[in-house]
Amino acid sequence: MSKPLVISMGDPSGIGPEIIVKASAKGDADNCVVTGCPSVLKDAANALGSGLLVREIEALETAAPVDGVMEVLRTSPNGAFPVGTVSPESGHAAFRAIEAGIMLARSGRASGLVTAPINKQALAAAGFDYPGHTEILADLGGTGQAAMMLVNDDFRTVLVTIHVSLRDAIERADFTAQMTAIRLANQACQDLGIERPRVAVAGLNPHAGEGGLFGREEIDVIEPAIKAARHEGIDASGPWPGDTVFMAARKGEHDVVVAQYHDQGLIPVKYLGVEKGVNVTLGLPFVRTSPDHGTAFDIAGKGVADAGSLAVAIHTARQLAATRQHNEEAA
Template sequence: MTLPLQPLGITMGDPAGIGPEIIALALGRQLNGMRRIVFGCPHVVRRAVGVVGLDLSVREIDEVSQAQFAPDTIEVLVTSSFTQLPSFGEIASNCGQAAFDALVASIKCAIADQISGIVTAPIHKEALSAAGIGYPGHTEILADYSGSTSVAMLLGNDLIRTVLVTTHCSLLDAIKAADFDAQMAAIRFAHEGATALGYRNPRVAVAGLNPHAGEGGIFGREEIEIISPAIEAARREGINVSGPWPGDTVFMQARQGHFDIVVAQYHDQGLIPVKYMGLENGVNITLGLPFVRTSPDHGTAFDIAGKGIADPASLETTFEYASRLVAAKQKEVA
């Protein structure tokens, strides 16, 4: 039996960035018949509706159960309320706090099964820091507040997908952190994530850490001593995984259809090829959470915030991926 589908939650992101604008634009195209709830400040959302020139109403609610989903109406669950709207494109502690509060509220609702998943608009790391919030980004907040002990980032588009062994840390720390256990976790997450996206027996490729995947130990021994043993162990678990492949060609092979998903060793190794294919189609998925979470593959774009020219395409793609993942979870429960 399929369980009733709860509404999808959307966090407004940093109020000084393009998050509220792209939410208004995306919802303006999808509102009627879709069950969406924005977590954030209603005044910020109203301003965003005006910036993009849409004829939409904003309705304030205090609980998910109060949502009515009337035509041409954005439901906003109030998690902050600015008495003076923040300036566009400026780092501010109150914006960082408001973005954080919206995310934490959405996590609580997701854990309570009041919403089917979370789509997060971009936050600004410096604004979080200015607010005294000691997290480097969404992923770490989501993991901590959901009680998840192991999570991973899956970044992708229609052509290539990647899961990261390490995320937001220096390259030196990433090399230290990319140990056997981290390799195994990333390979498993890549298999599970690709499966959830509809790939049967997904072909997982693991990128090497060193140039030419170490060239048989000439350029480093991490591939021999850490990465290859993890690949072999994952194969024994039944995962269709291969590598380590040179990082400078493995994504090209994935784009050509040889692999369904790539395990990248560090942040930029995985994100550069995905983002090079176009931010408008990129999506970020957090694996390992007890609920679905997706986000656009771009930042707050302070330079164009408030100008009404932000493109909602990536957010719309994010909605599509969230729906696919929620449907997959529904099948698991049924």
């Protein structure tokens, strides 16, 4: 049997434990081990009437997957966490689960990492100065840079800049950042089985700058990066206007869109629904995916959360892990 995937529990005050239980009960999380708090997951399993047995294990190597059993590697003490609200205790438990998952995936003991949602305010309240998962992964995952790719049934998008203000995003979207995003987008699509990906690069300004009338970033930064990428053999094109490039991708004209900043890339994906959206972190030495939604404090503890995005995240992680293993064996 292949190495297990690790699923980090996420914020215990949110819907993470619930969707993990639902995915496990349906068989979507077979050969997965959860890092987190066993009592939280047991409570979720009981509250949902899932019939799922939650079993604590001492080490990943002792995992023995059985139908109807969720195996949990403890990363925080058992305890009560508030439901549906920001809590430093929950932020601390969420971070420890992520940290353990990263170490297991980075060491090669796990085939990859799937992360349930965390809350940025809870992380900050617990004393962890990270704006989100991607930055934690870049810091602890053995790489100085990481990029975010969102995948759904309609298109894929990779971000040049992530969790920074719009003002800072403009400054950070320099030539180096463009090249990193384009290269990672190309490689990620190849890992998903697309032999020669068509990489569309969005412009930063309205109408992609309109020939310099609305800004020169396209002329001075983005176009040179596209030309350099094409020189490397990447089928990159653009810069395309940000208000139309996603429609073209949805029609099948592009395989992936490189977006310049957070909302430019995420609004189209989330408008089409988060149920099937998956977040993939690129640039890491291991596979990491997550659902394309947050902790949903407003519905936490009500038993109504949709585990569909988590199930797709698990499936995508398995696909990427299998591709990586195949490439390593062929090298």
